[in-house]
Amino acid sequence: MLYSYDVLETQYGSDIHPGGHWFPSRCQAEQRIAIIICYRNREQHFKMLLGNLHPFLQQQQLDYTIFLVNQHGQESFNRGELFNIGFIEAQKYYPFTCFIFHDVDLLPEDIRNIYTCTDQPRHMSSAMDKFDYKLIYPKFFGGVTAFSTDDFLGTNGYSNVYWGWGGEDDDMYSRVVYKLKKSIIRYPIEIARYKMILSNKHISAPVNPHRFEILHSQYDFGLD
Template sequence: MANYNKSQHFGKKFRRLFYLFYNKTALGARLALLLVMTLGFMIMLSLVREQKSEPDWRGEDHLFDYSLLDDLPSDIRQIIQQKLQANSRKLYASYTNNRNEKYTKEDKRRSKGDQFEGKNKPQALGMLRILETDASSVTHPANRKNRANRGNRRKKHEASNFSNIIETNSFTAAAQKQEKLISVNKYVKATSDSCLPTCPVTPRNLRGREVVRLSASESEVLEMVMSKNISAGGSWAPRHCIARYSVLIIVPVRDREHQVWTFLAHLHPFLQRQELDYSVLIVEQAGSEFFNRAKLLNVGFMEGLKSRNFDCVIFHDVDMLPEDDRHLYHCSPQPRHLVVASSNNKYKSNLSFQRDRYYGGACMMLPRHVKQVNGWSNRFWGWGGEDDNMWRRVALRDLPVWRYPAGVARYTMLPHPPPAAVNKRSYDTLARLTPHHHEDGLNSLHYSVLGVSQLPHHTRILVDIGGPKDDPDLDHPPLPPLS
């Protein structure tokens, strides 16, 4: 009865308040109050939705680089992914620097000492949250069962526990004492790089078509190296973002020193505007035998991939300079011929006069595709034929060749004297060797490295690749040496 009287009393009070408001308050005041109440309700509703919504744990730019986990066993990788999802709210908040995100006191206490500056938060924070257990705590059944009971003890040293991360080779107790898990430095470097945002698909600093300088000196190249922060050996990567592709540029040369400086002075700024992680490798042929461009490209491929793995390889002539930086040297899933139009044929498209099989000047391939076609032929001594042979190797593997439009894929060819003698047997060699590409290429490559120089603007390898007389399978006499 008391409850009924209380509710009845409350109802009378409410009806009286409503009557006074509706009959004795001005219309403008009523509308203003109604608007304020509506806005307040909408704000409360948005806050409730924000608290209930769970942000994408990977974020728009993929906060965690899964390539770091490729070497780990599948069960370890699955546990790490589960922990990533469990910490998704905090990872995403640190990445977007969302100051309105509400954490509990426990979250703030756990993250104390784990603060990182700017956008360098999520990856490192994720590694601290995820990889703070060793292999035994992940794999051993007893440890897996009692992991929840040890959670509070791990929180105390979570920020500083870098000593044990994840083991890759063995999970036995004896191996855990000797091998201690993966090197911390590897993860610290990888996570610090991956903290940065990924470079945009279309770089922002492109200039379009420009007039190519036909001459440059070594001093100009050195001055450019100092201003562009190019690493020793001709390597460069953007510092403000993670490059989408790592590219190895292989350039075969002999007696083209002046063109080398012109090439480097043009190519370094060209690739930097495209925000690539690249290295320039120049392979120089020693001796006075016939120049073998294809064999030098094979040498550059084998030697260049010894230092690191690249996403793709560009085989580039030293006298071909791209005019338009919108012609991106980004890696493509299929082989790509780069020189579609050049100044030596008055910028006529190679596709317009039945040269669709032309594959010379510069081309891009993935390392697995180079291995799939067994690289370039080693038997083209002299000038010409090796690029058509490579096109046939690619065609025999049913790999389509991609090209940019001729209006963008334009090149300036540096002037140089024509060869004193042209290998007229090139196309005979081409016809004979194409069916036997599985026997001639990377698997039959022989050479001697005479020297390796890590110069400020490029890496140079001096090699001895022999001559035609060293190839017993060539049934025709060698051409006379070039005069």
């Protein structure tokens, strides 16, 4: 289904507070959640994600705010840096306890995939339709991830040095394991299911040819 902002406003606008904030009226949610979405030139994907996320999160009765971070200019896309910017800017609005870092083209399929944080970072999107709903490799940590505020600060955030496609998610996996000294948890494959929005019009970011070199260089997690 294609969405317009007018349709989204009609369907969800009356219940959403300024700044993309929604909370349940009949109970008090345990966590205050920030959803950080980064993108460039993918407005239709963003509309489709909003049209799916709002009812999904509201059915889970969550207190959430959605933040969009858009990269301008022609430089190579830097997903990690955009997520870091979203984290910093979101904290200026409210002391959120949970952060969900979300690719713009992934739609959750199972309502049991709860968008909250625990005392361990969670890989939410381990089963994507693009990969036949299988975890493509054990250290895969891309797509959608969940961190408590303290855990994200403990990793020093995403690396800022990965320009172009790839590397920053594997780097974050290493930060969780070696800097934060925690393990990553996942929902069962039958729950952590996502549909990837495909588009012939979208041109993917060029692959970063140095991503493995940077990843294997033991770059100081405290500096980038």
